[in-house]
Amino acid sequence: MMNVDEKYMQLALDLAASAKGNTNPNPLVGAVIVKNDMIVGTGLHRKAGEPHAEVHAFRMAGEHAKGATLYVTLEPCSHYGKTPPCANLVKESGVSRVVVAMQDPNPTVAGRGIQLLKDAGIVVEVGVLEQQARRLNERFIHNMLSQRPFVISKFAMTLDGKIATHTGHSKWVTGEAAREDVHHLRHEVDGILVGVGTVIADNPSLTTRLKEGYGKSPTRIIMDSSLRTPDNANVLNTEDAPTILVCSDDVSQEKIALFTEKGVTVLPVQKNEYGLQIDEMLEKLYTHGITDILLEGGSKINASFLQQGAIDKYVVYIAPKVLGGNLSLTPFAGYNPSLMHEAWNVEFASFDKIGEDLRIIAYPKQG
Ligand code: AOF
Ligand code: ZN
DSSP: OOOHHHHHHHHHHHHHHTTTTTSTTSOOOEEEEEETTEEEEEEEOOSTTSOOHHHHHHHHHGGGGTTOEEEESSOOOOSOSSSOOHHHHHHHHTOSEEEESSOOOSTTTTTHHHHHHHHTTOEEEEOTTHHHHHHHTHHHHHHHHHSSOEEEEEEEEETTSOSBOTTOOOTTSSOHHHHHHHHHHHHHOSEEEEEHHHHHHHOOOOOOOOTTSOOOOOEEEEEOTTOOOOTTOGGGOTTTSOEEEEEETTSOHHHHHHHHTTTOEEEEEOEETTEEOHHHHHHHHHHTTOOEEEEOOOHHHHHHHHHTTOOOEEEEEEESOOOOOTTSBOSOOSOOOSSGGGSOOEEEEEEEEETTEEEEEEEEOOO
């Protein structure tokens, strides 16, 4: 059973989560103001550049905020950014207690907001539903701590771990509901990344197509070391979504110009023993404003991310089918380990049935 603080914090988390996909690069934040066990104000951060969650909640609460409790999923900010510090607003509102789910990992805040409130004599409690709050803002936390995009490896496989037949045929592994779920994932991220092999084999458009009609398409990122992307590839149609081609830094300027003329951004990076340098690429993509990436294969690209330690999360769909065959393709190609203890360990976070299929969410095991 949830206690009262957890109940209101859960509401704040739900409010925050409703803006998934709309706040990047900013965090998802929700706020609830409660007086005498009645909700007098609610707010959420809807979009970067728009007011913070607390501002909406205090606008709604008005005078009722006096002596009330504020529940907020992230520490109120202490800096002058696109908006003035929320900690000042909290102080002036007259609330007597503030319950915070987690400290802000943004180095310009990092505890200063909490300190400001404590110095003003407000009772502050930190850590209510902290784990949920950290999950909700896993992308933002990763960005703040590493200055890199958060990478989600997504693949769909049969019960026996195959993503395609030996010919590469894969339409479709999973059912309609799971495929619709992937479009929600695309809507939530800034970038979607595939290798040029996938572009040549399937000519995907890599856009977001949700039944509900809304949804934004992420920037398409193609890893293409020698710029082999065909002229007529759907991903080069930049009217649908922006495209970034990542190539090796030894590709000629003339060849690069053929793509930049079409409005495509070309990002040269160095190579290493696994192919293009993922670290350097991620750093550059982050400076281009890409805060999270859905990695959609193929299996060589997946392997290259795995081997360079660049996967932050797995979203795996498992179809109720057994394909068999030792030539059928598996999610990760690359190196063939000989011992079981060479495996990359993960931790399962959740499993859900999506239509006929299963969806497993896992994270690389720390330590
Ligand atoms: C938000 N929404 O509700 C809260 C945030 O660029 P700015 O000025 O909007 O500031 C963004 C920073 O403010 C963000 O990185 C985080 O540290 C802090 N809190 N941000 O976008 C909110 N409470
Ligand atoms: Zn703020």
